[in-house]
Amino acid sequence: MRVGLLASLLSRQATYRRAGVSRYIEALLQYLPGVAPDLEIIAYTSRTVWRAARAEFPPAVAWRVTRWPTERPSVRIAWEQLVAPWATRDCAVIHGPVNVLPLALARPGVVTVHDLAFVHFPEHYPAAKRWYLRLLTGLSVRRARRVIAVSETTRRDVVRTYGIAPERISTIPNGIDADWRRVDDVELERWRRQQGLPERFLLFVGTVQPRKNLTTLLEAFARLGPEFPWPLFVVGAAGWLDSPIYRRVEDLGLARRVRFTGYVPPEELRYWYSAATIFIYPSLYEGFGLPLLEAMACETPVITSNCSALPEVAGDAAVLVEPTDPLAIAAAIQSLVMDEERRRMLAQAGRERARQFTWERTARETSAVYRTLGEQRSGERGGEAV
Structure with missing residues (x-):
């Protein structure tokens, strides 16, 4: 069976576009191909991406x-x-991996919905992007034969936002690679010296944009006081509506204690997670929260939000806080700083929790959705023939 995967958002740019949904497509x-050798997978993308990524x-x-x-x-x-409805006409199933499907498809379609942040926090999106996502996501989930949600929260x-019947939606969580684990201590120490990093520091990983709630994290960090010895590293590319975040650093007098690295390639992220003492992810809303999973797999103690899909991913392996309360975030940081044994227990629990989420599982369960749609189409065509 031939499956068309719309991979236009697969990215090799050194920007926020290589994070999140690009990694899902990747x-x-x-x-x-490994879990479903019976399927013929066709990726549709631009010439530029094809040249950079095909090998x-x-x-x-x-x-x-x-x-x-x-x-x-x-x-x-x-x-x-x-163009896609015509270009994919010889595929049995078409997969829109990022919230949207071509609406004029002549074949069964499946769409993956990653989150509905544009519904819950529309003010965090530029107007054109917000309009596009609201219109096309709603039309796509109604058009799709099957919807994949990356979490039960999503x-x-x-179901609530678009009135889609629950039985039409498959929950298939994101994952990590089997070899995504803490970096060896000797190699990590060598890398730490090369980067000039301190022995202990706090870490945030994600696109610099309003929904990630960095302004509240900065306020919490400021409340720890100038005597707090560990810096905060913000690892991630600039996104959109990010100027107020950088201004807040200056307003709080944190320019010498908070460091923005900019874009970091995926192969280097594991070193950052492994080197950090505490990972903090106080996002206002996530459909899944991949950085949370990556940090736990690297045995880094995690503080994260008590809302959206983050508790679902974290389980009992993280400290949960109210993301809009800088006092609560500051108290959680201070508590973990003072309690090395609890950090050790969270590191161990996080590693075990992360093992439950693999990209191989994601691919296997996704291939089962493809087969179900292919069988339905075959049945419909057989019925027409009779």
Whole structure:
């Protein structure tokens, strides 16, 4: 059975576009050929991405390349809605991996919904992006034969917001690679010296944008006082509406204690997680929260929000706080700083929790959705023939 995966958002740019949903697409292309050799996976993307990325994926992945510069959002949207229905006409199933499907598809479609942050926090999005996501996500989940939600939280959001029948939605969580684990101590120490990092520091990983709630984290960090000896590193590319975040650092007098690294490639992230003493992720809303999982796999104690999908991912392996309360965040940080034994217990619990989430599982369960749709289509065609 031939499956068309719309991979326009697969990115190799050194920007926030290589995080999150790009890594989801990358994982599907890496793992689907191994867990579902009976499926023919065809990735649709731009010539630029194909040239940069094709050597990284299994030979079994077939590529169909467009000359349209779909790295540009407006071009990508036009291609998906105007060209993709025709370009994918020989596929049995079409997968829109990031919230949106071509609406004129002649074949069964499955769409993955990662979150509905644009519904809950519309003010955190530029107007054009907010309008596009609200319109096209709603139309796509109603058009799709099957919806994949990356968490139970997202599944419930889709049911409530769009009135989709729960039985049409499959919850398939994100994952991590099997070899994503804490870096060896000797190698880590060598890397730490190369980077000039202190022995202990706090870490945040994510795109610098309003929903990640960095302003509240900065306020919490400021409340720890100038005598607090550990710096805070913010690892992630600049996103959108981020200027107030950088201004807040200056306003709070934190310029010498908070360091923004900018974009860090995925292969280096494991070193940052492993070197950090505490990982803090106080996001206001996440459909899953991949950095949380990555930090736990690297045995780094985690403080995260008590809302959206984050408790679902963390289980009992993290400290949960109210993300809008800087006093609560500061108290959680101070408590872990003073309690080395609790940090050790959280590190161990996080490692065990993270083992439950793998990209191989994600790919296997996704392939089962493809097969179900393919069988349904075969049954419908058989019925028509009779």
